[in-house]
Amino acid sequence: xxxxxxxxxxxxxxxPPLAGAEPLLAIQDLxxxxxxxxxxxxxxxxxDGVTIDIYPGETLGLVGESGCGKSxxxxxxxxxxxxxxxxxxxxxxxxxxxxRREMRExxxxxxxxxxxxxxxxxxxxxxxxxxxxPLETFKLARGREADERVQELLETVGLSKRFIKRYPHExxxxxxxxxxxxxxxxxxxxxxxxDEPISALDVSIQAQIMNLLEKLQREKHLTYLFIxxxxxxxxxxSDRVAVMYLGKLVEVAxxxxxxxxPLMPYTKALISAVPVPDPxxxxxxxxxxxxxxxPSPINPPQGCRFHTRCPYVIEACKQVVPxxxxxxxNHFAACIRISPHQPDIEKVAPGQAPGLAAAxxxxx
Amino acid sequence: MNTNGTxxxxxxxxxxxxxxxxxxxxxDGISFQLKRGETLGIVGESxxxxxVTNLSLIRLIPNPPGRIVSGEVLFDGVDILALKEDDVRKxxxxxxAMIFQxxxxxxxxxxxxxxxxxxxTQLHLGHTRHQAYDHAIKMLETVxxxxxSTRANNYPHExxxxxxxxxxIAMALSCEPELLIxxxxxxxxxxxxxxxxxxxxxxxxxxxxxxxxxxTHDLGVVAGMTDHLLVMYAGKIFEQASTAELxxxxxxPYTRGLLHSVPDPLAEQGELYQIPGLPPDVAHLPPxxxxxxxxxxxEEICKREFPPFVQLTADHHSLCHFAGExxxxxxxxARP
Numbered sequence: 143x144x145x146x147x148x149x150x151x152x153x154x155x156x157x158p159p160l161a162g163a164e165p166l167l168a169i170q171d172l173x174x175x176x177x178x179x180x181x182x183x184x185x186x187x188x189x190d191g192v193t194i195d196i197y198p199g200e201t202l203g204l205v206g207e208s209g210c211g212k213s214x215x216x217x218x219x220x221x222x223x224x225x226x227x228x229x230x231x232x233x234x235x236x237x238x239x240x241x242r243r244e245m246r247e248x249x250x251x252x253x254x255x256x257x258x259x260x261x262x263x264x265x266x267x268x269x270x271x272x273x274x275x276p277l278e279t280f281k282l283a284r285g286r287e288a289d290e291r292v293q294e295l296l297e298t299v300g301l302s303k304r305f306i307k308r309y310p311h312e313x314x315x316x317x318x319x320x321x322x323x324x325x326x327x328x329x330x331x332x333x334x335x336x337d338e339p340i341s342a343l344d345v346s347i348q349a350q351i352m353n354l355l356e357k358l359q360r361e362k363h364l365t366y367l368f369i370x371x372x373x374x375x376x377x378x379x380s381d382r383v384a385v386m387y388l389g390k391l392v393e394v395a396x397x398x399x400x401x402x403x404p405l406m407p408y409t410k411a412l413i414s415a416v417p418v419p420d421p422x423x424x425x426x427x428x429x430x431x432x433x434x435x436x437p438s439p440i441n442p443p444q445g446c447r448f449h450t451r452c453p454y455v456i457e458a459c460k461q462v463v464p465x466x467x468x469x470x471x472n473h474f475a476a477c478i479r480i481s482p483h484q485p486d487i488e489k490v491a492p493g494q495a496p497g498l499a500a501a502x503x504x505x506x
Numbered sequence: 507m508n509t510n511g512t513x514x515x516x517x518x519x520x521x522x523x524x525x526x527x528x529x530x531x532x533x534d535g536i537s538f539q540l541k542r543g544e545t546l547g548i549v550g551e552s553x554x555x556x557x558v559t560n561l562s563l564i565r566l567i568p569n570p571p572g573r574i575v576s577g578e579v580l581f582d583g584v585d586i587l588a589l590k591e592d593d594v595r596k597x598x599x600x601x602x603a604m605i606f607q608x609x610x611x612x613x614x615x616x617x618x619x620x621x622x623x624x625x626x627t628q629l630h631l632g633h634t635r636h637q638a639y640d641h642a643i644k645m646l647e648t649v650x651x652x653x654x655s656t657r658a659n660n661y662p663h664e665x666x667x668x669x670x671x672x673x674x675i676a677m678a679l680s681c682e683p684e685l686l687i688x689x690x691x692x693x694x695x696x697x698x699x700x701x702x703x704x705x706x707x708x709x710x711x712x713x714x715x716x717x718x719x720x721x722t723h724d725l726g727v728v729a730g731m732t733d734h735l736l737v738m739y740a741g742k743i744f745e746q747a748s749t750a751e752l753x754x755x756x757x758x759p760y761t762r763g764l765l766h767s768v769p770d771p772l773a774e775q776g777e778l779y780q781i782p783g784l785p786p787d788v789a790h791l792p793p794x795x796x797x798x799x800x801x802x803x804x805e806e807i808c809k810r811e812f813p814p815f816v817q818l819t820a821d822h823h824s825l826c827h828f829a830g831e832x833x834x835x836x837x838x839x840a841r842p
Contacts, residue, residue: 207696344551346781349767378769415701417726419768424730432698435666
């Protein structure tokens with residue numbers, strides 16, 4: 143066990159939820175940097191070295207605050223934003239280095255649902271055209287067959303086939319999100335990036351869309367990257383959760399564990415900040431209120447990027463970039479103040495950094 | 507000052523809008539009270555009338571297309587709806603202040619923060635420029651803006667979303683209002699910043715003794731912040747109770763559905779309860795109960811007759827033909 147664990151640590155890989163399963167997507171050291179025009183060599187490091195595997199049939203929740211790079215990561219996987227470096231392995235091909243034409247072929251298997259159902263549907267196209275367009279693009283069906291397929295897709299997402307000739311403005315937010323889902327499903331994908339799919343919707347409609355996505359996952363064996371800032375939604379839909387802060391993953395674990403037992407101080411604060419819909423719980427729980435704002439991703443802080451807001455910061459945190467280390471079985475965290483032998487930051491002596499050696503090794 | 511401690515009493519308020527679709531009864535006959543020092547939460551989905559209620563209280567309904575058709579808004583015993591516009595202006599911003607969802611659109615982008623704060627106390631408290639400036643800096647410090655005297659010279663775009671909301675709170679509290687109305691104050695903010703802002707509102711409320719009306723769609727936010735709750739749907743109050751009572755024993759099927767459809771991070775996963783159907787089209791409400799088309803326990807009477815506002819306990823009311831039964835079910839469920 144211990145040798146196996148060291149190996150994992152050394153390669154800095156996030157272990158499978160099911161031993162032996164092959165990942166559907168293997169993301170390796172992915173970076174997306176944006177050069178800012180104008181003065182100086184200013185670079186926004188939106189995604190800065192993300193390594194994670196996504197397994198068939200799972201929902202990986204990706205959570206973080208605005209500007210942390212979570213949407214850019216989702217878009218970079220699909221090459222909707224060009225990665226600066228790194229790999230995205232899918233069916234033994236590196237998506238990050240395919241030609242545009244090859245990538246277009248692969249998009250059939252990799253789809254996306256957007257946050258704003260108002261902005262992501264062409265207002266001049268009917269529902270039938272919107273959902274049917276991918277069938278035409280990928281030459282999957284035409285004529286009567288395509289029409290039947292569109293009707294079937296609308297029913298799958300809970301819309302009446304009578305809507306086929308209507309236009310987006312005639313629908314509510316929740317219905318438009320269903321249209322977006324039908325369009326993504328048209329090409330029978332393996333993998334869907336759901337980028338804040340419920341954030342613009344009313345509470346009662348959010349539940350409907352989450353249930354729909356879960357039903358479709360069961361029926362069609364879909365794999366999701368579910369991106370959201372809403373920790374309650376993430377907890378509900380995800381099998382595993384990855385927490386992102388200023389371009390880097392800082393903690394990865396299964397959804398239940400990350401809520402019950404967060405290890406890294408940022409995750410602890412994030413989870414304690416979520417209001418619980420229960421006045422009895424709210425009256426008694428301790429909330430970690432972080433000081434200050436998220437720093438700018440232009441020239442982010444040196445060392446651990448969270449050190450400017452961290453209540454547990456020590457000098458070494460300002461120098462050393464903490465790697466994502468398997469602190470407990472299948473539970474990864476990036477913090478030099480904890481280690482597999484000392485997972486509880488509260489119990490670490492002041493000024494101590496039990497994870498420092500591993501961090502320095504990883505850098506070396 | 508009123509002797510019974512009631513700061514605000516709203517009686518049968520109705521605000522309608524003329525639209526291409528016909529007359530929309532955005533707020534349709536709502537009544538409630540707010541005591542001094544208390545926090546009242548108003549919860550509802552889009553189109554429920556919660557924000558129109560808020561704007562009606564301070565007479566900020568654009569006319570046309572909107573108009574307050576009837577009702578009384580007794581603020582410290584005086585009916586705001588019967589006052590002259592000049593007299594309303596003396597109350598608005600001074601005795602009743604507001605914070606809105608989007609601080610960027612509520613601040614003037616061409617004015618330095620200091621001037622925006624100074625305007626308020628110069629107008630309402632008759633401060634000189636000098637007094638107003640000192641007061642502005644003090645308020646910015648109170649709401650936790652670091653290095654306030656430098657930051658006061660910045661423009662709104664130089665602040666982050668959380669900092670702008672702090673500026674809005676500083677402006678709102680400048681004249682120590684008796685009532686603060688916060689309409690979705692944290693909806694546009696990240697969760698760690700939301701925690702900061704809610705904590706700040708709580709602390710300042712305790713320090714000043716102001717009453718607060720907190721309008722939100724987030725049941726988690728009201729759970730920790732409010733004493734009483736109104737649940738609105740289709741322009742009506744569907745349920746009204748103390749926060750603890752309403753969460754523990756909801757007496758309305760809509761409230762029950764809403765509470766069940768929020769994922770609880772502390773509970774096990776599983777299929778989420780979902781309220782079927784779509785939020786109501788307020789321009790075309792069905793006869794009978796507006797929630798009936800989405801209600802799983804609706805019976806014939808619900809589609810035919812408008813439901814009564816049933817009193818369940820001294821301060822717990824529910825708009826439902828079956829309020830008593832729903833309330834008993836909630837109690838039975840809570841008694842495992």
